[in-house]
Amino acid sequence: MREHRIAAVPGDGIGQEVVRAGLEVLEAVAAWDGGFRLRVETFPWGTDYYLDHGRMMPVDALARLKPFDAIYFGSAGDPRVADHISLWGLRLAICQPFDQYANVRPSRLLTGIVGPLRDVGPGDLDWVIVRENTEGEYAGAGGRVHRGHPEEVGLDVSVFTRAGVERIQRFALALAQTRPAKHLTLVTKSNAQRHGMVMWDDVFEIVRLDYPDVETDRMLVDAMTTRMVLDPRSIDVVVATNLHADVLSDLAAALSGSMGIAPTANLNPERKYPSMFEPIHGSAFDIMGQGIANPIGALWSAKMMLEHIGEPSAAAALMAAIEAYTACDANKPRDLGGTATTAEVTETIIGTIEGRNV
Ligand code: NAD
Ligand code: MN
Numbered sequence: 001m002r003e004h005r006i007a008a009v010p011g012d013g014i015g016q017e018v019v020r021a022g023l024e025v026l027e028a029v030a031a032w033d034g035g036f037r038l039r040v041e042t043f044p045w046g047t048d049y050y051l052d053h054g055r056m057m058p059v060d061a062l063a064r065l066k067p068f069d070a071i072y073f074g075s076a077g078d079p080r081v082a083d084h085i086s087l088w089g090l091r092l093a094i095c096q097p098f099d100q101y102a103n104v105r106p107s108r109l110l111t112g113i114v115g116p117l118r119d120v121g122p123g124d125l126d127w128v129i130v131r132e133n134t135e136g137e138y139a140g141a142g143g144r145v146h147r148g149h150p151e152e153v154g155l156d157v158s159v160f161t162r163a164g165v166e167r168i169q170r171f172a173l174a175l176a177q178t179r180p181a182k183h184l185t186l187v188t189k190s191n192a193q194r195h196g197m198v199m200w201d202d203v204f205e206i207v208r209l210d211y212p213d214v215e216t217d218r219m220l221v222d223a224m225t226t227r228m229v230l231d232p233r234s235i236d237v238v239v240a241t242n243l244h245a246d247v248l249s250d251l252a253a254a255l256s257g258s259m260g261i262a263p264t265a266n267l268n269p270e271r272k273y274p275s276m277f278e279p280i281h282g283s284a285f286d287i288m289g290q291g292i293a294n295p296i297g298a299l300w301s302a303k304m305m306l307e308h309i310g311e312p313s314a315a316a317a318l319m320a321a322i323e324a325y326t327a328c329d330a331n332k333p334r335d336l337g338g339t340a341t342t343a344e345v346t347e348t349i350i351g352t353i354e355g356r357n358v
Helices: 014-033 047-053 061-065 083-095 162-177 196-210 221-230 242-255 296-308 312-327 342-353
Strands: 002-011 036-042 070-075 102-108 126-132 136-145 153-159 183-188 215-220 237-240 263-267 275-279
Touching: 002 014, 002 083, 014 036, 014 070, 014 296, 014 312, 014 342, 047 083, 061 083, 070 083, 070 296, 083 136, 083 275, 102 162, 102 242, 102 296, 126 162, 126 242, 136 242, 162 183, 162 196, 162 237, 183 196, 183 221, 183 242, 196 215, 215 221, 221 237, 221 242, 237 242, 263 296, 275 296, 296 312, 312 342
Parallel strands: 002 036, 002 070, 070 275, 126 237, 183 215, 183 237
Antiparallel strands: 102 126, 102 263, 136 153, 263 275
């Protein structure tokens, strides 16, 4: 039997609740498939660990994660610790050293879900946002000088390398090639940011020639927000910087129904390091501990993880069960207008996988 090693890092807040749900569903879908087994090890890293040890994860964390086939992640962030400490100490501390440079964020209006856009139904909103995930605005370059004094200076320097820009653009072009619409939009802000962003445009004009079957266009990031709202059918795959795609993909999640639905994959396409799969949402301080988080973002992320580790039929079965749930008239979680708990949603989806809901 095929065996895959999964490292679960639930982290903080509702990350713990939705990863627990995701692991139950993964176990059910593996049993349904019958051809593979998941060996899951859970690492209790995050803010509780930080308050005990002074770090979000142990010194040897990366060495311990390296042998796994994939990482299943929840969220980093807790009201007891500043956000930049939790984010840099856990999520970014895994993404950057493992060179997970391609952050893939699908958004699709699932059957049965009513999004906020008028006259936009399933099939009208089916996007993949590809986010550069290792450099740019979140490279971590910068500093603070004269700290605490009136003349204090704070600098965050965007770092764009030609190699980094080229590899993410090639990844997005190749992804667009696999989709029916074969369309890619390059998003930059090269009118105002005249160095790194213009380099993005220049590199794009060269690399896109290697993908002649992909139709391309270019947009400035501010204009892209209006296009997403006013003309969603014109968008297929989007490639953008770390910051721009971070913002655009939260908008995309909201337009497809809820932040609680959207998944993401942090890929090291060369498979030199394990890739990481997580819902795009954070710890949701306002609802954490109540058992009412929507697990669909974590479940859709688990589906992407199954595809990545080479289990496409299990991935398809899981996605079909998610869509059967969104399409049916069962009680929905709070963010989708209902009162269902995380456990109830999870149980319904497992029931579909096991063939109990007919
Ligand atoms: P958030 O995603 O945690 O919450 C935004 C809003 O969406 C909240 O109202 C929340 O209740 C709702 N929401 C999010 N996920 C939901 C779900 N599954 N079901 C139902 N409702 C859901 O974003 P935030 O409030 O900006 O951040 C809170 C904390 O999470 C911060 O510490 C932040 O740094 C962290 N965060 C971490 C990650 C990550 O680790 N990848 C991502 C985003 C935010
Ligand atoms: Mn974000």
